[in-house]
Structure formats: structure tokens, C-alpha cells
Amino acid sequence: MTAPLLELRNVTKRFGATTALDDVSITVHQHEVVGLIGENGAGKSTLLKMLAGLHRPDGGQVLLSGDPVDLGSPARAARLGIGVVHQEQSLLPNLRVAENLLLGHEGDALRAGFFRRKRLEAAAAEALATVESKVSPASLTEDLTFAERQMVEVARAVASRRPGRPPLVVLDEPTSVLEAEDVAVLKRQVMALREVGSVIFVSHRLDEVLDFSDRVYVLRDGKVVGERTSQDATEADLFRMMIGRDSSAGFYDEGRQRPADPDAVPVLSVKDLSRRGQYSGVSFDIRPGEVLGLVGVIGSGREQVSRAIFGAEPHDEGSIVLDGQPLRLRTPAAAVRSGIAYVPAERRVEGMVGGATVAENIALVHPGRGPVVLPARRRVVAQEWAERLDIRPRDTAADMARLSGGNQQKAALARWVLADDLRLLILDHPTRGLDIGAKEDLYKLFRDLCERGIGILLLADTLDEAIGMSHSVIVMKDGQVTARFENTAVDGKPQPIQLLEKMM
Amino acid sequence: MSTVATTSTPTREPISSSKPATPRTARPWRQLLPLGILVALVLAVSLAEPAFLRTNSLTVVANQAIPILLLGLGQMFVVLVGGIDLSSAALASLTTVLVATWLPGMGGAALVLTLVALTVVGLITGALVAWGQVPSFVISLGALGFWGAVSLVVSGSTTIYVSQGYGSISWLTNMGIAGVSSAIILSVALVAVIWAVMRYTPRGNVFHVVGLNERAALMAGVRARWVKTAAFGLSGLFAGLAGIVLTAQQQSGAPQLGDALLLPAIAAAVVGGCAITGGIGGPWRVLVGALVVTVLRVGGAVAGIDPNYQQIIYGAVVILAVALTIDRTRLSIIK
């Protein structure tokens, strides 16, 4: 028997204190489609980036056809035959399909610095034929549909390898924005690919993973927790492996979760919120002191809904009512003045001002009243919040960018919660990438805020977190609300598997 | 000077740090280097020509530095929010024309009117940049052409001498304390005021914040588009002030009188240590930068360097200063 096309042996990858991949071993044989599943943060994306040549493993070995290799750069990984097709497409929309397909390795389609268009298009057509795509090599890339572009990416992944190397194509969430008929086309193309090489198929949709793959690996917390052949596995099996342990009771301070007063005027009332092509008919209420968990996979539209409530993105239809007052938000600034706060998921990009001090970051939203604010006074306020939220180091004159993630997040929250008129807090993955200690501190803070009568809209990092923290959970899929679990403090919490079924 | 204090914090030099961080307070060399360059330049010029240190020549330096300083301060606001204003020197020229045209009829009111007009002109540029969401250098280049043409039309493309009404502005250069003209005193006072406002008012750091991370500022409810607009408005206002001083110094207005100050003004801001990537800089730095630029020019002449080489030197100085101060960790792709 020949050596497997790809073998990962005990691969480990750390980022600072967190271990993203822990002793992972995976084998992909020739002419095999391997599925890879796991929750957000399970390590899938780290694994993919490693295969794409963007990350180097800290420990362990990567073997291709039995030889140890170093996937030092994307170009190198591509030459070795590994093509990663990301969800975010990496084609140049302003070039023709043929140019995109052969960019950087045109071979004999270039002579004396000039293109031989016929030859280029012939080579491109050949690459497209391997994935049975009917796209014309001469068409402009931006004119293709999303599915067609995806096929071009797959073809490029196949074409950019050195001759003689069997292709290993990694598809990252390829079906998440495809229509049903396009999924069927993709299936045919994956099967065609399997004839020449192998495929790693990453998806949230378990039915599709089982349908496409010969074998499935399950990742959780950076480890491989299971491997099944598709014939022997059921969706329920895979769900269980993905979720693993029982929900960790007590971690979310559930003892302090008080049922919200059903008769109170909702802090936030969203009715039939819609945006063309993204979500439609989204309605929910958040009462004072209530945490509402909004769950869904990437592409479910939950992020867009939360950003629309903050005025950061437009919506087409529907109403947003805050404390009985209808809002028409055109900018985040208007939302802030109404008493809405938003903690974004991309902390470094949107959530904090690196280069400014911790004190400046804390004072960013409410810099103080009056014409004059002495720096000393600003420091005192910042210092007080640094103590209350246990921000370390306590030195509020330190550069925000030099704090650890957890402390940055606390400071980013401090700037919102120090205001008395805060009504609604939108949390987009507030605990992403944080260690357990910092998470616990934040959960305590959220409970404190509920006791102040503030409503919280939570886009949780994990299902556990959503279930543990929320009074109500709303599930979104493909832009629609697919399930509601309300009043969970009384009726009992939903099980992760119940949510998953509605998400995927 | 940074807007937030505690430069004394003993922070380790972060250059080797892999974190994409730019502590404004942790790079003392960034603030001290321009000052060191200034001192070294003055020393070098005085060695070549000892007479340079006499009061007379120092006053010449100071007076020449004022328009550059004022334009540099205006440029600073724009640079702090991450943009650049290529129109500011042309606006100073426009000011000289407007002042020279209006002074005879209106007297002192002409100054107020001019400053208001110039601020509005700056605000227009800013609004186009902020809401049009286009690079500031293109819009301000367009403004440079447009307002340059307006100057030419208004003046009939000739120099306008100011005689009647000159009293309204002559005090800027003629009056003063102990040989220091009031223009110099007022400009330095202005620097101090800007510094104090940036440091002691609640929103004083807003230009810095927007420059450091505009998106995060937007997401924190800061009206970043207004802040950018205001920065260009201030640039217009300071171009107006620079133009008034120029008119007083030259006792005339001309459609291209201030045009040559564009590069020195940008140089003053970046040599002083304002990074064109935004978020780093302050008025005292611009003061130092303006002095460096002026000593370079006056000192060069004193030391016998052909004044024709000036533009070459300015061009090289700007590129060098930008290369030294730019914050590359914040630009993954440089266009």
C-alpha cells in the first residue's frame, strides 16, 4: 500500500498561552474525501492555515506522500499540491478567469514577456475540465456567480501544483452560501477531484459532511476527539463528539440568573427586521435584566442583525424600539447616544484604540463633562474601573495594545458600563480567545449589569456559553429565525444538540 | 508632545517587540530627536558663521518660521487624523489676495471675514474627504487647483500692494516686545493653547484617537467623519492665519505668494515627529519642526549654500522624515 497523501503526526500549535492545536494526528489517503468538523474555536481554522502555509507548527510533523515537508509559505504549499479554498475568495475580480487560474505560473503561455492568449486559455480550460466546470476561461472573474468562482478556485488549487504531485484540495465551508443545485454540482466536482487526488472537506453542515466524505474527523478544543467512517456515523454521533463534556454547571454564575419581569417594557424590541440577501423577519424582545442569546453559524445573519441594531449597518425593513421609543439609527454615534453599547468581535480592529493609553480607551465613549478634564481626574476614573474589573496591570497610562486579550476586553467594556444611562449591551463574541479566568470575570460582570436592569444581546462564542448565560435563546439559520427557547430559567435550558439541529 | 502625560513612565524600547503596537509615550527619541537636530543645526550654522547667533539673525529666523509654523499646525490636525492637505499653502496665497483686496474697504473686518471664509473652504474639503470616502491627497490636490485658480481670478494674476488699511495688520510685524514681533508671540501662544486644549478638554484627544484607529473610534460612537472634517476646517483656518501674517510681512498679496510653503509646512509637521500614518504628533513638535526647516533654509544661505538647492533639500528632508516617522506596523500594504 502506498504512503498516505497527507499525514499530520502529533502536530501542535500554540498562540501565546493558548494551545490551538494539541497533538493532532490526521491521515488523508489518496482518492479519499475526509471531513473535518468542530465547533468555533475547535482548531479547524488553525489547521487549515497551517496547511495553506500561513502558520508553522510548533511541534510534530507534516508528511506528504510519506516525505516530511515544510509548508513555509502559501506559494510553497501550492507547489507541493495543497490548495486551500477559503470561504473568503482570493481571486482577482478584475482579471480574466484564465489569468487568475495561472497567475504566477503561466509556463509556456508567456513568451518574451507577452501572453499567448490561446495557449493560456487552453491551459485554463484544461484545469477547469478537471473539476468539470463549464466556466469560460475568457470571462471576467467578477461576472461569475459565487459558485462559479468557487469552482475556479478549486481548479486553481489543482492547477498550481508542480506536475506529478497529486492534488490535495482543502474546501473550507464551501457550501455555506451555495444554493441546493450548486451543492449538487459541487458534489460532482468533488467526486471528480477524488479521481485525481484527495479532498479535505470542512463544513458546519453535518449532513453534507456525511454525504461528501469517506471519513470524518472531529476536533474539539484543539484535539482530535473522534474519527468515523461515514457509513458508520450518524449526525447525532457527530454532534455528541463535537459538544463533548456536559455543560459546565456553575461556570456561568447561573445562580444569579433572575427571571426577567415578563410585564416590564422591553429594553429592546425588534420587529420584522430585514435586509435583502442577508436576513428577514427577525423579531425579538429583550426585557430589563435579560440576556438574549442569538445563535447561528457563520452566514446565519446574526452578526448583521446585531450590527444593524447598533446602527453600524443599514437594514431595509422592520423596526427597532428602545424602551418604547422607536429608533432610526444611521450611525453608531446615534446608537451610543440612545444608550446602546456594542462590543465587537474583532477587538483589535474595531474594539480598541491601540497606541492610546488604557485610560484614554476607558474614557473614549464618555470623556467626562465640563470644559476641562484634568488628566489626573481621567486617570482616577480609569483607575477605579481598573480596580473594579481587575484590569492588569493597573497602570492606566500603559499602551492599550500591550495588555493581554482579557484585560483589553475588560477595558473595552469599562468604557460602556461606566455610563449610568446604558440600556442595551450587544456582545459579539465577548470571550473569544480569552482564558478561563478572564471569562469568569466577564460573566460576573454581565450578571452585575443585568441586576442594573440592562438588557444584553449575546452572540456567544460557544453553545455552552449561550445556554449558560442566556434567559432566552434564539436560533438563526440562513437569515431566518428557526427556533426560540424563551424563559429558560423557568422552563429549563435547551440542550446544545437541540440548538445545533436548528442551526445546521 | 503627546496628549496624555507621563512621558516619564520607564517603558522598555518596543522596537524589537513583535506586537503591532505603537506606544505614543514610549518612544522618547521620537520627541527628542527633532530637538537634537535643531540644536545640532544651530550649532553647525553658528560654527560656519558666528554672526548667526546674534539677535538680528535669530529674529529673521523666527519671523520666517511663523508662516511655516502656522501652516504646519494646520497640517498637523489633518496628519493626526491620517490624511494630508495639499491645498493649505494655496489657501494661504488665497488669503493674501483676499486680505489685500478687502483691507482698504473693510479694515479689520476683512481679517475676520477672510478667516471665516478660509475655515469654510477647509470644511468643504474635509466634508468631501470624509463623506465621499476618498483619499485626502486627491481631494486636496483638486482644491489646490481650484482655489489657486480662484486666487488668480480674484487678483487678476498680479501682486496687490497694501497701503490703505495696512494698519490693521502691520502690528503683527511692527509691534512687539523686546524686538520680538507680536506675530511670534501670538503664534507661540497659539501653540500653547492647542496643547492645553488637546490635553485638558474631554474630547481633546479626538484627532489622535481617530488617527490611531478610525474604525474603533466610529464603533465607540465618536463622530469620526465630523472629526476629519474639523481637521480640514482647522487646516483652512490656520492657512488663513498664515496668509494674514504673510500679507503683513510682505505688505502685499499675490496669487502664488504662499505656494512655495507647501513642502516646508509638511516638512515642519513630519520633521517634528508627526507620523503621516496618523495619531502621533502635537503642536510643540510642529514648533520644533518649523524651526528646523527654517534654520535649514536661513542657515543654508548664511553658510553660503546656493538657495537654488533649497527645494532639493526640502524634498529630500520630507521623504527622509516620513520614512523615519511612519508607523509601518499599521500599514500591511503601502500604496
Next chain:
Amino acid sequence: MSATPVHDVATLEQQSTVSRPKNNRRLLLSAGPAVALVVLAVAFAVLTPGFATVNNARAIVEQASIPLVLAMGSTLVVLLGSVDLSVEGVMAACGLTFVLLASNNRNDNDLGWLAFVIAIGVGAVFGVVNGLIHTRIRVPSFMVTLGTWFIGLGMATVLFGTTTPQLQDQTFRAWAGGRWLGVPVVIVFAALVTVGAFVVCRYSKLGRYTYAIGGDEAVSRVAGIPVNRFKVIVFCLAGALSGLGGVLATIRLGVGDVSVGSGQLFLTLSAVVLGGTLLSGGRGGPLHTLVGVLILVVLGNGLLLSGANPYVQQAAQGLVIVIAVIATGWPVRDRLRVVK
């Protein structure tokens, strides 16, 4: 690394909604300027006597020649997503280099064609310096070229000295009103440069990689394109074309002049943007720029014939650049977009 795929919220949004505006935008970029040119020409033909004559048409083409040469270089740079502000400075430096090396009244040089070649070489060197500082020291191109703009003017000032150098080389002086095969010399150069730029952009590796880099620099790098090398080459070409423009303008004047390029930066940059080449790079091209240059020259010519103040032309160009930039960027505006 911007090549790192981020599962960004914005991604999905773009995927689903962007295709229609994109097509509209492309139509706006390609057809818009051409329609504007026709409308403008028809309007002047109707309103201004003397506009729609053979002589005036020839004058327009001649007026457009030097801007075309300059704008083709500018187009290549803008396609990269960069910008070259040094046009006027390079023109001045090259123009004076040329005069002082060819037969002139200031010195005994008489290099003939070699002077022509060296002058353009000086432009190419400026371009290489621009490119190297931009790519190696990583300084934004508008800043580098702002500096070299004035360095070029300074060099020209130094070369100019105290008396105006006059061009005395008879071969070159003859170009000023002369014709080759019945076509005015400047037009021959403009045509050659335009066709050359078109061929390069459409068929050559250099041109296609320029589009790729302008489309997405990070993706191009990952695909193995030596981005820095191509940037330097493009800046070098742009510098050489600025040099050629400077030499041609000097020949037309007959004397060396520091302000030989005065106003040309505006004209070229406005023309490039107006033609529909996006400052963000990757879209547009030489044919767009050809239309852009013609619009501006027709506008200037028509205004002049209608008796407008010549400065109005400059003001109009300032407005045109602002409007064109904002209009072409309008479809991609967003509440949270950050542009410096």
C-alpha cells in the same frame, strides 16, 4: 498579513449583494467618460462657432499630445494603486538636462540624439528612485513623489542658473512645427506611446501583473508575483514618460524652463481619474485615459473659444478631479469604511 482569511462579517455581505452594483459601476466607468466626451463636443460644436472645424480638431489633438504621453505613465502607476505626483518636477529636470546637453547658447555641448536619450534616462532614474524608496523603504507613493516633485524642480532651478538656455539644435527645433509623414511630430510620439501603453496593458506580463497587483496586492504576492520588482519597473516607465513629455514640451518652447510642466500634474491625474481608472488600482487603462485627456482638452479648448478666463480652465480641472474621484468611488461607500 492581509492574506490571512478572516471570517469576517463583511465577506458574506459582499458575496451576496455586490454583483449588481459592480456591473453598474463598470458600465459607469467604461461608457460614462466616452458619453461625456461626445456630449461635451456636441455642446461646444453647437454653442461655439469655430469649435467644429478641421483646424480646431487638429489643434485639439496637438494640445492633447503631451498630456497623453504623461498620462499613460500615470495610468500605469495608478493601475498599481499607487500615484506619481512627481510629473512636473521630472519634466522640468529632464527638459533642462536636454537643453543643456543638446546644442544650446549656454555651453558647447552638442550631443544631438544622445541628449534626447540621456534626458529620458534622467526621467527613468527619477522613476526608479521613486519606486525603490516606495517599495524598499516602504513610504507611501504620494509622499515619495511629492518629495521628488520638488527635488526635480530644485534640480531644474539649479540647472537653469541665471540665463535662459535656448535650444539651438536644428534637428530638434524643426520638430516644433514639423511633421513626419504628414503628421505633427508630437502627435506621432503621443500615438506611439498610447498604442504602446495599450499593448503593454492588454497583452504583456508587465501590464497584466500591474492589474493583478492593483486588484489585490496581497493575493498577487501569495501567487508568487515579485510585486516590488514590477512596481519599480512601472515607476521607471512613468518617470521615463514624464521625461519624454518634458523634452517634447521643451522643444515646443524652444528654451529651457523650470515651469515647463506647470499644470501638467493636474491635467494628467484628472484625466486618468476622469477616464475611469480607479485610484484604488486594478481597473481602467490607457483607453480610458485617452478619453479622459480628450475630455479635458476639449473642455479647455471650448472654454477658451467661448471667451472664458483661462484660469477658469484650471478651476474646472480642480473640480473635475474631485467630482470624478467621488463619483467613481460612490458605489463602495459604507458606514464604517475608512479611507485616509
